[in-house]
Each structure stands twice: as structure tokens, then as C-alpha cells.
Amino acid sequence: MxxxxxxxxxxxxxxxxxxxxxxxxxxxxxxxxxxxxxxxxxxxxxxxxxxxxxxxxxxxxxxxxxxxxxxxxxxxxxxxxxxxxxxxxxxxxxxxxxxxxxxxxxxxxxxxxxxxxxxxxxxxxxxxxxxxxxxxxxxxxxxxxxxxxxxxSQGSYAVSMQHPESIKRNKVSAKPNDFLADYLPFLLHLAFTGSGAELYPQFMERYQVTPEEWRIFTLLESRGSSNLSDIADMLMQPTVFLASVTEKMTDKGYLKVEPTAVLTLTEKGLEMSQKLFALAKAHEKMTIASLSDSQCKELKSSLKSICGIK
Missing domain, CATH: 2.30.110.10 (Electron Transport, Fmn-binding Protein; Chain A)
Structure with a gap:
């Protein structure tokens, strides 16, 4: 080359x-x-x-x-x-x-x-x-x-987990009274891995946005602005690797760096974040299509309690 x-x-x-x-x-x-x-x-x-x-x-x-x-x-x-x-x-x-x-x-x-x-x-x-x-x-x-x-992996800390394909096999073979069929951590893991496997490729295919960039969009859109070290702490990512992601987002016109090293979404970045959120919401709607509105609210409320989110 x-x-x-x-x-x-x-x-x-x-x-x-x-x-x-x-x-x-x-x-x-x-x-x-x-x-x-x-x-x-x-x-x-x-x-x-x-x-x-x-x-x-x-x-x-x-x-x-x-x-x-x-x-x-x-x-x-x-x-x-x-x-x-x-x-x-x-x-x-x-x-x-x-x-x-x-x-x-x-x-x-x-x-x-x-x-x-x-x-x-x-x-x-x-x-x-x-x-x-x-x-x-x-x-x-x-x-x-x-x-x-x-x-x-992909610029971020991760943990090793069972592959979704093996989980699918367990899901198919599980009977109503099986331990895994009624074990909450397993069910949460199954839902999380399946959801990410479907959503993240859509970000890339439609908007060329990586999972690492998506996480930064979500943080800055809600917080308005933040410095790199704070973002690294919130995302649990090494600053040195996160810097390369934010540099790339700046090159794309999504971020601007203030003189105080604070990162803020540009107008183009805010427009992109809204497109990503719309796509994420559409995916969420499809994922929970089998639930009623009251079931969905109860599920989110319960998960927030587990996670300590008020």
C-alpha cells in the first residue's frame, strides 16, 4: 500500500x-x-x-x-x-x-x-x-x-459473554419450567445482545455511525457539553482511544472543541443525533410490539429500579 x-x-x-x-x-x-x-x-x-x-x-x-x-x-x-x-x-x-x-x-x-x-x-x-x-x-x-x-473491542471496554447464537439455541430448547426460561439475568442478556445486534448495523448502514460514536451522541445531546475525561469516565473508555473517536466525529462536522477542551455537538451533530434517536425509537417500538403500553411502562420502571435510576 x-x-x-x-x-x-x-x-x-x-x-x-x-x-x-x-x-x-x-x-x-x-x-x-x-x-x-x-x-x-x-x-x-x-x-x-x-x-x-x-x-x-x-x-x-x-x-x-x-x-x-x-x-x-x-x-x-x-x-x-x-x-x-x-x-x-x-x-x-x-x-x-x-x-x-x-x-x-x-x-x-x-x-x-x-x-x-x-x-x-x-x-x-x-x-x-x-x-x-x-x-x-x-x-x-x-x-x-x-x-x-x-x-x-471497537475502542471500548467490554466483557466476554455467551454468543447470541448459542443463546438462541438455548431459547429454542428451553421449556417453561427450565431454570433459564425464568432467570432474569439470562433474559436481560438475551434481550440486550439481540437488540444491539439488530440496531448497531442499522446505524452503520444508514448513517455510517459506529457504536462508540452513538454513545457520545447520546451523552452530549442530553448534557449539552462535556470534556473528554468526563466522557471517558461515563463511558468507561480509555481517554486515549476515545480521543480518536471524537477526533473523527470532529472531522465529520458533528463535534466542536471549545478552547477549554469541552466538546459540544454542532448543528450538524444535533441533526444527526435526532436521526439516530428516531431510528433507535423505531427499533424499540418493534422490539416491544408484543407488550401493551402499561406493560412497557411497568417494565421500564422495574428496570430503572434495578439500575438505581430515578
């Missing part, structure tokens, strides 16, 4: 179509100070010997530290550790402030309550364009199958 035609803004969301887990890599520098970064580039390499790899941006402050480190630890985060991911994805602050962590091989700090953890000896470091590819030999590992792993 001709590099002059390579659209780097589109490259990141293209990569985001491949869901990954979320990890934090920790080590210690030559002074014994703890160092850590969030990374989604973790992968397995070999079973014999047991090798894993991850990559770090060469421009990162910690790149040279990890390049020369003799040991490091890969902590696979659980679904409840979004705040840990955001903490170690940041820059400039003391990421270990307030954390009292045990240490593993080589004195590397060990994050707790993770889905899995791999303590490694450095094996090799390879050039990888603007990143360093770091390979480690696993010396010790642990995992907790009671914890669901944190997932990153």
Missing part, C-alpha cells in the same frame, strides 16, 4: 475490530522503582518453552526500562478492573500511589484480583516499527476462572 494513501485515523478503528484482552505489565527499574503500563498487545508464542509476548511504544517513558528489564509480570485484568486499566494507561502521575502490592520474581509488583498472571524472565526484544516487541519466558503463572476477563 502507498503510505501517502494510508489513513492512520481509520487504521486504529480497523484494528479495534479485533477484540483483545486487557493487561497491565509491571517491572522495576534499575533503582528498584515500580513501573507499569496497560497493554492489549499480549499474546502467546510457544508452549515449549512457555513464551509470551507484548509490545510497547518506543516513545513511551517506560520503553527503555522494559527493554533492559530482566523480569516482568503480565497481569490479565478482570472485568472489575477498569479503573486499574485506566490508572496504568495514564501518563505523568505515580501509577502505584496508594497501592500496597506484593512482589514476585525480580521484585516485580503483582497486581491482585486479576483473571490471570504470568511472571516472566526476559527472553528477547525485537524491533517492530514504532514499537518494541518483548518476549518473555513464563516462570510462574496463576489464574482465577471465577473472574471474567476484561475485554477491549
Amino acid at each position: 502507498n503510505t501517502s494513501e494510508f489513513d492512520s485515523k481509520e487504521f486504529r478503528p480497523a484494528l479495534g475490530q479485533f477484540p483483545t484482552g486487557v493487561t497491565v505489565i509491571t517491572t522495576v527499574d534499575e533503582k528498584g522503582e515500580s513501573v507499569g503500563v496497560t497493554a492489549s498487545s499480549f499474546n502467546s508464542v510457544s508452549m515449549d518453552p512457555p513464551l509470551i509476548l507484548w509490545s510497547v511504544d518506543k516513545k513511551a517513558y517506560s520503553a527503555s526500562i522494559f527493554e533492559s528489564a530482566s523480569n516482568f509480570v503480565v497481569s490479565v485484568l478482570s472485568r472489575d478492573q477498569v479503573s486499574i486499566s485506566n490508572r496504568f494507561a495514564g501518563r505523568g502521575e505515580d501509577k502505584f500511589d496508594g497501592l500496597d502490592l506484593p512482589v514476585g520474581i525480580g521484585g516485580c509488583p503483582l497486581l491482585e484480583k486479576c483473571a490471570a498472571q504470568f511472571e516472566c524472565e526476559a527472553w528477547s526484544v525485537y524491533e517492530g516499527g514504532d514499537h518494541l516487541i518483548i518476549v518473555g519466558k513464563v516462570i510462574k503463572y496463576s489464574h482465577d476462572q471465577s473472574k471474567l476477563p476484561l475485554v477491549f
